[in-house]
Amino acid sequence: MVSGTVRDASTKETLPYVSVFFKDTKIGTQTDLNGNYTLSSNQPQSALSFNYVGYNILTKNITPSISQTLNVVLAPSANSLDEVMVVGGKKVRYRNKDNPAVELIRQVIAHKDENRIKSYQTVAYQQYEKMLFSVSNVSEKFKNKKMFRNYQFLFQEQDSTLIGGKNLLPVYIQESLSDQYLSKDPLKSKTVVKAQKQVEFDNRYIDNKGMKTYFDRMYQDIDIYQNNISVMSNDFLSPIANGAPNFYKFFITDTLKNQKPQIIELSFTPRNTGDMLFEGKIYVTNDGQYAVTGATLGVNKNINLNFVRAMKIDLNFEPNALGKYNLSKSNLLSDFGLGKGKGIGFTGERTVTYKNYQFDTKLPDTVFQGKSKVVLADAAKKNDSYWQQNRLDTISANQLKIYKNIDTLQNLPSFKRTMKIVTLLFAGYQNLGPYEIGPVNTFYSFNNVEGLRLRLGGRTTPELSKRYYFENYAAYGFKDEKWKFFLSATYSINNKSIYEFPQNYIRASFQRDTKIPGQELQFVQEDNFLLSFKRGVNDMLLYNDFYRVDYVKEYENHFSYTLGLKKWSQTPAGGLYYQNDASQFVNRLTTSEVSVQLRYAPNEKFYQGKIYRSPIADRYPVFNLKYTAGLKGVLGGEYNYHNIMGSIDKRFYLSQLGYSDVTFEGGYIAGKVPFPLLDIHRANQTYAYQLSSYNLMNFLEFVSDHYVSINIDHNFNGFFFNKIPLLKKLKLREVVSFKALYGGLRDENNPALTSGLYRLPDYEDGSKRTYALGNDPYMEGSVGVGNIFKLLRVDLVRRFNYLNHPEVSEWGIRARVKFDF
Structure with a gap:
C-alpha cells in the first residue's frame, strides 16, 4: 500500500485528480480534492507513475511489498505555441441535439446498471x-x-x-x-x-x-x-440521472489520453441556477464501459438552498480486478x-x-x-x-x-x-438538577372563559431516579376563579429515561384542566401563549377530570403499542352546553374507556426534545391504529361504544418538483353516543397554519361517527419561482395544500332522528353551531409562499363548501414558522 500527496512543483498547491498507477499495470487511482491518494496491490510492485494534463509524466521507484508514504511534486510542461487569434462571434445557443457532450452523458446513463x-x-x-x-x-x-x-x-x-x-x-x-x-x-x-x-x-x-x-x-x-x-434533507438530481439532459448543460472540457483507458472530463451546470441541481465535473472512461471514475460536485451561488454558503462533494473511484470501477x-x-x-x-x-x-x-x-x-x-x-x-x-x-x-x-x-x-430559551426548561421547571411558554396565556391564566410546573429528571419520574403543574384562571392541576407518576420498566428510545414504562396520572373541543395540536402545548390569539367566536371550553393509567412499550424496529385505562368526566363551560332531548341541561358527562394503540414507523428518525420527539422527515410511512372501548357501569361510565381509528402518513419525493406530505385517515364509532363522544373534527381558529387541522373550520363545527379524510401538503421547493427573476433572487418557495373530509352520522347518533341524545349546540342567537357532514365532503385548499426571510410560510386558504354556516369565512390568511434548508 502506497499513499501520499501530489503537489505542483512551483506553487506547492495540491493537485486533484492526478492519475496514479503502478507502472506497467492497470491498477490505478486518482488523487482526491486535496491531492491525496492511496493505492494498493496484492502483488509486489516496483514503481509508480503520475500523469496529469499540463505536467510532465513522473515515475518514482518504490520498495516492493512494504506499505509506505510517497509525496511527490509534478513539474509543469512548457510548450512554445504560435500566436493564436480568437475572434468573438454570435453566441451559439446551447442545444442537446447533435451535442457530443449530451451523447456521451446518454451513454453513461445507458450503462448505469452495469457500472x-x-x-x-x-x-x-x-x-x-x-x-x-x-x-x-x-x-x-x-x-x-x-x-x-x-x-x-x-x-x-x-x-x-x-x-x-x-x-x-x-x-x-x-x-x-x-x-x-x-x-x-x-x-x-x-x-x-x-x-x-x-x-x-x-x-x-x-x-x-x-x-x-x-x-x-x-x-x-x-x-x-x-x-x-x-x-x-433535499433531493438533488444526479448529473447522470435518466432525465439529467433536460435539466443540465454538459460540456466536454478535457480528454486525458496519456492513460488507459482514456478519461473524458465532462463539465456540467444547471440550466436554471436556482433549482436543486449540482454543478461541477465528472470523469468518464472512453472505452465503451462509460464508467464514472471521479466526480466533483458543488452548488451554484444562486441555488434556492437556505444557509448553505458553499458545498463540495468529492467522489473517488478505483478499478477492481474485474475491470470495473467502485467507489473508494x-x-x-x-x-x-x-x-x-x-x-x-x-x-x-x-x-x-x-x-x-x-x-x-x-x-x-x-x-x-x-x-x-x-x-x-x-x-x-x-x-x-x-x-x-x-x-x-x-x-x-x-x-x-x-x-x-x-x-x-x-x-x-x-x-x-x-x-x-440556552436550554431555558430554546427548550423552555430550567434545570435544577433532580427537578426542572417549565415549559416557560405555558406560564402565561388567556382565553374567553378563564381570562388571564397563570401556570407553573415541572418534572423530575434522571438525576433524582432512573426508575421513577414525577410531573406536575398548577394553573389558575382569574376570570373563572378556578384552580387546575396535573399530577403524574411514571415507573420505567427498562431502567432507562422515559424520554429515551425505546420507551417501556407505566404511568398513572390525574389532570383537572380545560380543553377546547376539536382543537388538536402537534408538538405544541395547548396553553401556549401564542395560541391565545384566536379568530371568530371562541367561547367554548370543557372542564375535564382525567384519571389515566397507561402502559407504553416500544421496540427497536419502531413498532410500539400503548395500553390505556381512562376515566373522563367533562363539564361544558362558556358558550358550550349539554342539553338532552327533554330540554334538561346536563352538567357532567362521565365515560370509562380501555384502549390499545399500535404504531409502526419503519426507519423512523427523530430528535428527542424536552417535551416532544421532533420527527426528521423522510420517505418512510408511519402507520397508526387505535381501538377504544367505552364501558358502561365501570368507574361511573355512562355509555358502551367502540371507536376505531387508523392513519397512514408518508412523504413522497418528486425530484425537481419538490415533495408531498400525504396523510390518509379514517374512523368509525359503533354504538349510540351523544355528540361529545363522537369524532369532533380537528379545527383551527388561530392565525397559525396547522398542517393536520382544517384551518377555516370552527371548533366543534362538524361531528361524525364515521369518516375518511385525505390531507396533501406539497412544497415545490421554488421550482416555478426560480424561473422568475425577482422571486428567484428572494429564494421564495411555492406551496399548495388540499384537505378533504367525508363522513356523517348514522340515524342512531343523529339527535334530530333519535331520542336519548344531546342536542347539537347552537350559538347564543339561536343559529346552528354544530353539524353532521352531508353528501358532500368538507374541502379546503391553500396556495402559499414559503421561505420568507428563510423562516416564514404564509398561506391564502380557501374553504370550498358549507359556506352557509354562520361565523365562517371563505378566505383566510394563515402563517407558519418553518425552519428548512
Whole structure:
C-alpha cells in the first residue's frame, strides 16, 4: 500500500485528480480534492507513475511489498505555441441535439446498471466514516473575547484548502467502522457496525442519539448512480440521472489520453441556477464501459438552498480486478451561515472510505438474518489502540483532540451556566438538577372563559431516579376563579429515561384542566401563549377530570403499542352546553374507556426534545391504529361504544418538483353516543397554519361517527419561482395544500332522528353551531409562499363548501414558522 500527496512543483498547491498507477499495470487511482491518494496491490510492485494534463509524466521507484508514504511534486510542461487569434462571434445557443457532450452523458446513463455496485450478485466491503462539525471562519477578535478566555484550548487553525477563514472551533466528531453486505437476488442489505464513537454532550441539554441521527440524515451516502441524491434533507438530481439532459448543460472540457483507458472530463451546470441541481465535473472512461471514475460536485451561488454558503462533494473511484470501477472514497464538505459574506459560519464534513471489496462471493444466509443494521454490543467500547489499528483512513492529531476538548469544556462551570440559559430559551426548561421547571411558554396565556391564566410546573429528571419520574403543574384562571392541576407518576420498566428510545414504562396520572373541543395540536402545548390569539367566536371550553393509567412499550424496529385505562368526566363551560332531548341541561358527562394503540414507523428518525420527539422527515410511512372501548357501569361510565381509528402518513419525493406530505385517515364509532363522544373534527381558529387541522373550520363545527379524510401538503421547493427573476433572487418557495373530509352520522347518533341524545349546540342567537357532514365532503385548499426571510410560510386558504354556516369565512390568511434548508 502506497499513499501520499501530489503537489505542483512551483506553487506547492495540491493537485486533484492526478492519475496514479503502478507502472506497467492497470491498477490505478486518482488523487482526491486535496491531492491525496492511496493505492494498493496484492502483488509486489516496483514503481509508480503520475500523469496529469499540463505536467510532465513522473515515475518514482518504490520498495516492493512494504506499505509506505510517497509525496511527490509534478513539474509543469512548457510548450512554445504560435500566436493564436480568437475572434468573438454570435453566441451559439446551447442545444442537446447533435451535442457530443449530451451523447456521451446518454451513454453513461445507458450503462448505469452495469457500472453500479448493485450490478454484482453479492458485494462485501469495509466502510469507515468520519463526521466533523466546527464553528468556522472565527476571527481573532471573536476568538479573544472575554467570554472565550477559558476556552482557548478549543480553537484550531483552519486548513487553507477548506471553506472559511483562519480559525476553527470544533464542536463535534463521530466515527464508525462497519462491514457492509449486499445481495442482488434476492435484494438484501446488511450493516454490521463493529466500532463507533462520538462526542458525548450532557444529556440534560442535548439528545446525543438524536443529534447523530439528524446529522446522518443531512449527510447521507452519496451514490451518483441514483437518480436523486439526498443532501441537506433535499433531493438533488444526479448529473447522470435518466432525465439529467433536460435539466443540465454538459460540456466536454478535457480528454486525458496519456492513460488507459482514456478519461473524458465532462463539465456540467444547471440550466436554471436556482433549482436543486449540482454543478461541477465528472470523469468518464472512453472505452465503451462509460464508467464514472471521479466526480466533483458543488452548488451554484444562486441555488434556492437556505444557509448553505458553499458545498463540495468529492467522489473517488478505483478499478477492481474485474475491470470495473467502485467507489473508494467520498467527501462532503459544506459551510453554513446566515449571510453570503465571510462571517462566522458552521462547517460540516463527512468522509467515507471504502476498502476490501469482495464481489460475487458466496455469502451465508445467516449474514442477512435479523435487522438490516446491527450494532455490536461492544462497538462503543473500543479503545484507542483498536481505532489506531483499524481505521481505514488517516485522522489528524487535532481532530483526535476534539474528544478530550469537549469533555474538558463540559466540566467548566461557565459552560454549564451557559447551557442552562440556552436550554431555558430554546427548550423552555430550567434545570435544577433532580427537578426542572417549565415549559416557560405555558406560564402565561388567556382565553374567553378563564381570562388571564397563570401556570407553573415541572418534572423530575434522571438525576433524582432512573426508575421513577414525577410531573406536575398548577394553573389558575382569574376570570373563572378556578384552580387546575396535573399530577403524574411514571415507573420505567427498562431502567432507562422515559424520554429515551425505546420507551417501556407505566404511568398513572390525574389532570383537572380545560380543553377546547376539536382543537388538536402537534408538538405544541395547548396553553401556549401564542395560541391565545384566536379568530371568530371562541367561547367554548370543557372542564375535564382525567384519571389515566397507561402502559407504553416500544421496540427497536419502531413498532410500539400503548395500553390505556381512562376515566373522563367533562363539564361544558362558556358558550358550550349539554342539553338532552327533554330540554334538561346536563352538567357532567362521565365515560370509562380501555384502549390499545399500535404504531409502526419503519426507519423512523427523530430528535428527542424536552417535551416532544421532533420527527426528521423522510420517505418512510408511519402507520397508526387505535381501538377504544367505552364501558358502561365501570368507574361511573355512562355509555358502551367502540371507536376505531387508523392513519397512514408518508412523504413522497418528486425530484425537481419538490415533495408531498400525504396523510390518509379514517374512523368509525359503533354504538349510540351523544355528540361529545363522537369524532369532533380537528379545527383551527388561530392565525397559525396547522398542517393536520382544517384551518377555516370552527371548533366543534362538524361531528361524525364515521369518516375518511385525505390531507396533501406539497412544497415545490421554488421550482416555478426560480424561473422568475425577482422571486428567484428572494429564494421564495411555492406551496399548495388540499384537505378533504367525508363522513356523517348514522340515524342512531343523529339527535334530530333519535331520542336519548344531546342536542347539537347552537350559538347564543339561536343559529346552528354544530353539524353532521352531508353528501358532500368538507374541502379546503391553500396556495402559499414559503421561505420568507428563510423562516416564514404564509398561506391564502380557501374553504370550498358549507359556506352557509354562520361565523365562517371563505378566505383566510394563515402563517407558519418553518425552519428548512
